[in-house]
Amino acid sequence: MLISAPRVPPDSVDQGNDPLDRALIETAVDVARAGEPDEIRQALSRCITLLRKAEPSRHYALCEVSAGPDGRPVVVWRVGDGDFDIIEGEAFSAWFSRARRSSGEFESVVGKRAAGIAVAIEETSGWEGFACLIVSDGADIERVQERLKAIARLVAAALLRVHRRQVESFLQRRQQEAHDDAQVWLEMGIDIAWDANADGVLHCRRVLNRRDDLARSLEGINLAGMTVGNGGANMLDLLRAEGRVRHQRVAHRNLDAHKGQTFYVSGLYTDESAGVARPVFAGTLTAAHGAGFGSFDAEASSVLAQASTARRREExxxxxxxxxxxxxxxxxxxxxxxxxxxxxxxxxxxxxxxxxxxxxxxxxxxxxxxxxxxxxxxxxxxxxxxxxxxxxxxxxxxxxxxxxxxxxxxxxxxxxxxxxxxxxxxxxxxxxxxxxxxxxxxxxxxxxxxxxxxxxxxxxxxxxxxEEQAQLTQTAKMAALGQMSASIAHELKQPLNTISLAAQNLEAIIASPKFEARTAEAKIARMLAQVDRASNVIDRMRRFGRKSIGDNERVDLVELVEGVVSMMRPMLDRAGTDVEINVSEGLAALVDGLQVEQVLANLLQNAADAISGVGTSAAGRRDGRIRIIGFYAPDATRQAVLRVEDNGPGFPDGILERALEPFFTTKPAEQGTGLGLAICDAILRESGGFIELGNHTGGGFVTLHMPSVTKIT
CATH class of the missing domain: 3.30.450.40 (GAF domain)
Structure with a gap:
C-alpha cells in the first residue's frame, strides 16, 4: 500500500524560496546519500511530503515499475499519498504503455484526472525498469512539469546506482566463492598442514587425504631435525634465516618408515614475540609416491572432480x-x-x-x-x-x-x-x-x-x-452472427421482394401483345442487380463467419470499416442510429482483417445497445449517433488508430476499469455474456496493439491501436 504523506495546510508553505525548487534540491541530496533500496524509498517518501507542501492541492505518487513479458507494468514498490492510489488497473496499464514510449514526457491517465512520466532506468542486461511520477490534476501541469521531470530523472539515476551496486555485490560474492574453491584445490593437494612454536616443536593442525599415519610420525618432532634439500640445512634455521621455504624435499628419521614415498615441505616464519604462547611457524607437507604424486593425490583429484561435476549439475x-x-x-x-x-x-x-x-x-x-x-x-x-x-x-x-x-x-x-x-x-x-x-x-x-x-x-x-482462445473467438463470432440473423433476413428479403415483383412484371410484359424487348431487358437487369445485392450480403456474412488463421497482413481500414457498417446497417437502422465515417484515406494496419472486423462489429453492437438503454439505467434515445474516426497516431509509433464514439450515457463510474474483464457485463443475461470486450482486447493484443476505453463530453468511446504498415516498413 502507499506510504501516506501528511497533509499540509496551504498557509504553512515556505514563502521564501520556491518550494518546488527546495523539493528538487533536497531530493537530490537525499537520493545521493542513499545506498540501499529502503533508503531511497525513505528519501522519496520525504520528497512526497515536500511536494505536498509546495502544491497542497495536488496528490503525488512515486514508484519503480518493470515491464513484464506481456508489456504490462509490474510495480516493484511505490510511495505517495494514501488516498491517491491509481497505480493499478487497466487505466494505469494503458498509461504505462504510452508513457514508456514517450521519451520522458508527461502522459495523461485516462479517466483519472491525472498525468505521469516514466523515465527509463538505463540498463543493458535485458531488464527494463522505469522510475514513474504520477500527479493529480494533470491538466494544469505545464507550470511545474520541468522540475517534476528533473525529480523523476534523479530517482531513475539513484535506482540505477543502487541496482549496479547490488550487481557488483553479487559479483564479489561469486568471486569470493571462486577464491574459496581455489583454496580447497590447494588444500587438497597437501597431506599435512602444520604449525610450530618458537622452539620449533611441530603440531599437525590439519590432516588431509586420510594421512593419519603421516600425522602420527610428525606430531611433536622438532623442525631442527628436518633436513631440507641437498645442502643438509635444517628447517628451523632456514625459516629463521630466510623467512620461508617453498616446496623443498625434506627428510626426517620418523619419515623413513614410510617406504617408497618422497616428502616435500613448505613453511613460513610468522612472528616471534617474547612471552606470547602462539605458533611462530606454519607450513605444509606433501607425500609423493615415486617420481609422481601418489594415490592419495589421485583420490583427492577424483573427489574434486566429482565435487565439480556435482556443482555443475546442481547449477x-x-x-x-x-x-x-x-x-x-x-x-x-x-x-x-x-x-x-x-x-x-x-x-x-x-x-x-x-x-x-x-x-x-x-x-x-x-x-x-x-x-x-x-x-x-x-x-x-x-x-x-x-x-x-x-x-x-x-x-x-x-x-x-x-x-x-x-x-x-x-x-x-x-x-x-x-x-x-x-x-x-x-x-x-x-x-x-x-x-x-x-x-x-x-x-x-x-x-x-x-x-x-x-x-x-x-x-x-x-x-x-x-487453440482454445481461437475457438472462443470463433464462438463469439457465431454468436454475433446469430444476433444479426434478423437483420440478415431483413436485408435479404428486400432484394427477393424486388426480384419477385420484377419477375411478375416480366411475365405480364411477355404475355402482352405489345411486347417490347427493351422493357423486358430493363426488368431483367433490375432482377440481376438485386441478385448481386443479395449475393453481396451472403458474401459479407460468409466472410465474417469464416474462421481466422491468425495471420497478420496489410488491411485497408477504410474498406474494412465501410464493409462492417454496411453489414450492420439493418441493426443500426432499427435502433435509429446514424453512423458517420471519417477515416483517413490510405489508412492501413498490419493485422488479421477478419478478427478486426469482429472487433468493430462488436463495438458497433455495444454502442447501439448503449444508445438504446440496454444494460444502463439511462433511458434509450432515438437520435443515436456513432462516429468512426481513423488516423495515424501522431507520436513516434505511428500506429493506426480507429476510434468509435457514441452519444450514449458513456461508461458509468466503477465500470470503466472492469469493462475488459471476462464475463463482466451490465447487460441482462439473455443479451450479453461479458465476453465481447474481453475478446476484443485479446485480439488487439495478439496483433501487437491495445484497446483504450473512456468517456468524452457527449458519451463513451473505444479506441483501437494497431500496428501500422508504415511502422513495419
Missing amino acids: ELRIEAEAMLEGLRLLLASSTSRDKLLHLTNLLSRGLGASAGFVVEAGFDGRPRLLSPETRVLDGGHIIQTLAHGLAERSLKVYAAGDMSADGLRQAFDLDGAHVATLALPLKAHMTYFLCGTRAAEGFSSASLAFADRFGLLLRQALLLR
Whole structure:
C-alpha cells in the first residue's frame, strides 16, 4: 500500500524560496546519500511530503515499475499519498504503455484526472525498469512539469546506482566463492598442514587425504631435525634465516618408515614475540609416491572432480527449475497467446544452448506454417514430412552433424549450427513441432535434451491455450452472427421482394401483345442487380463467419470499416442510429482483417445497445449517433488508430476499469455474456496493439491501436 504523506495546510508553505525548487534540491541530496533500496524509498517518501507542501492541492505518487513479458507494468514498490492510489488497473496499464514510449514526457491517465512520466532506468542486461511520477490534476501541469521531470530523472539515476551496486555485490560474492574453491584445490593437494612454536616443536593442525599415519610420525618432532634439500640445512634455521621455504624435499628419521614415498615441505616464519604462547611457524607437507604424486593425490583429484561435476549439475538443475517456474508464470500471466509462445520458445532455446528456436505446424493447405518467433507460411512441403518421419515413433530426435536428412531443415530455418534437435508437440487435431540448432561441437547434452522433453509440456500447453482462445473467438463470432440473423433476413428479403415483383412484371410484359424487348431487358437487369445485392450480403456474412488463421497482413481500414457498417446497417437502422465515417484515406494496419472486423462489429453492437438503454439505467434515445474516426497516431509509433464514439450515457463510474474483464457485463443475461470486450482486447493484443476505453463530453468511446504498415516498413 502507499506510504501516506501528511497533509499540509496551504498557509504553512515556505514563502521564501520556491518550494518546488527546495523539493528538487533536497531530493537530490537525499537520493545521493542513499545506498540501499529502503533508503531511497525513505528519501522519496520525504520528497512526497515536500511536494505536498509546495502544491497542497495536488496528490503525488512515486514508484519503480518493470515491464513484464506481456508489456504490462509490474510495480516493484511505490510511495505517495494514501488516498491517491491509481497505480493499478487497466487505466494505469494503458498509461504505462504510452508513457514508456514517450521519451520522458508527461502522459495523461485516462479517466483519472491525472498525468505521469516514466523515465527509463538505463540498463543493458535485458531488464527494463522505469522510475514513474504520477500527479493529480494533470491538466494544469505545464507550470511545474520541468522540475517534476528533473525529480523523476534523479530517482531513475539513484535506482540505477543502487541496482549496479547490488550487481557488483553479487559479483564479489561469486568471486569470493571462486577464491574459496581455489583454496580447497590447494588444500587438497597437501597431506599435512602444520604449525610450530618458537622452539620449533611441530603440531599437525590439519590432516588431509586420510594421512593419519603421516600425522602420527610428525606430531611433536622438532623442525631442527628436518633436513631440507641437498645442502643438509635444517628447517628451523632456514625459516629463521630466510623467512620461508617453498616446496623443498625434506627428510626426517620418523619419515623413513614410510617406504617408497618422497616428502616435500613448505613453511613460513610468522612472528616471534617474547612471552606470547602462539605458533611462530606454519607450513605444509606433501607425500609423493615415486617420481609422481601418489594415490592419495589421485583420490583427492577424483573427489574434486566429482565435487565439480556435482556443482555443475546442481547449477544445471537450478537453471532448469528457474526456467520451468518462469514458464509456469508465463502460462498464468495475462499476456497474449502469441507472447506466451514466443517467450516459452526462447526459454527452451536457451535451455538447449541454441541461439534461436522455431515452432511450426502443417497449415490447412498442407504447407508448413511458422508460429514462433513470427507467424508466416513457409515454402517447402518437405519440412513437415521430414519432421513427421523423424518423430513418428518418438517425441524427441537429434540430427547430428553430417546427417544429410536434416539439411532441408537447416536451410529452411537458417539454423546456425550443425546439430539439430526436433521435438513433437501433439495437439487435439494436428501435430506441431519445435526445432533448433546448436554450434557446440559436442552437440546437445543429455541433460539439456531431458529438460527439453519436460519443458515441451509447457510449450504444448501454450499451443492448446492458443487453440482454445481461437475457438472462443470463433464462438463469439457465431454468436454475433446469430444476433444479426434478423437483420440478415431483413436485408435479404428486400432484394427477393424486388426480384419477385420484377419477375411478375416480366411475365405480364411477355404475355402482352405489345411486347417490347427493351422493357423486358430493363426488368431483367433490375432482377440481376438485386441478385448481386443479395449475393453481396451472403458474401459479407460468409466472410465474417469464416474462421481466422491468425495471420497478420496489410488491411485497408477504410474498406474494412465501410464493409462492417454496411453489414450492420439493418441493426443500426432499427435502433435509429446514424453512423458517420471519417477515416483517413490510405489508412492501413498490419493485422488479421477478419478478427478486426469482429472487433468493430462488436463495438458497433455495444454502442447501439448503449444508445438504446440496454444494460444502463439511462433511458434509450432515438437520435443515436456513432462516429468512426481513423488516423495515424501522431507520436513516434505511428500506429493506426480507429476510434468509435457514441452519444450514449458513456461508461458509468466503477465500470470503466472492469469493462475488459471476462464475463463482466451490465447487460441482462439473455443479451450479453461479458465476453465481447474481453475478446476484443485479446485480439488487439495478439496483433501487437491495445484497446483504450473512456468517456468524452457527449458519451463513451473505444479506441483501437494497431500496428501500422508504415511502422513495419
